[in-house]
Amino acid sequence: MTVQRKATKAKSCGFCFMKKNYPREYNSWSAMIARCYNPKHKKYQYYGGRGITVCIRWREEFFNFLDDMGKRPEGMTLD
Secondary structure, eight states: OOOOOOOOOSSSHHHHHHHHHHHHHHHHHHHHHHHHOTTTTTTTGTGGGOOOOOOOOHHHHHHHHHHHHHHHOOOOOOO
């Protein structure tokens, strides 16, 4: 699945676009990053604290994650 990003003249932040158009997927992605890289995250000890990491391609760009994983099926999680 390749995500179509619409070019517009309006200046809006990418975060706003992602939260509006892909809220479930963006929340999954951002939580995954936090669990693996934020020592203050409540579940860091189970992920980043154990050496679990996210590939550079996904870590650097939400749309790479979305292109590879696709839309999140209802009732499914990354874990």
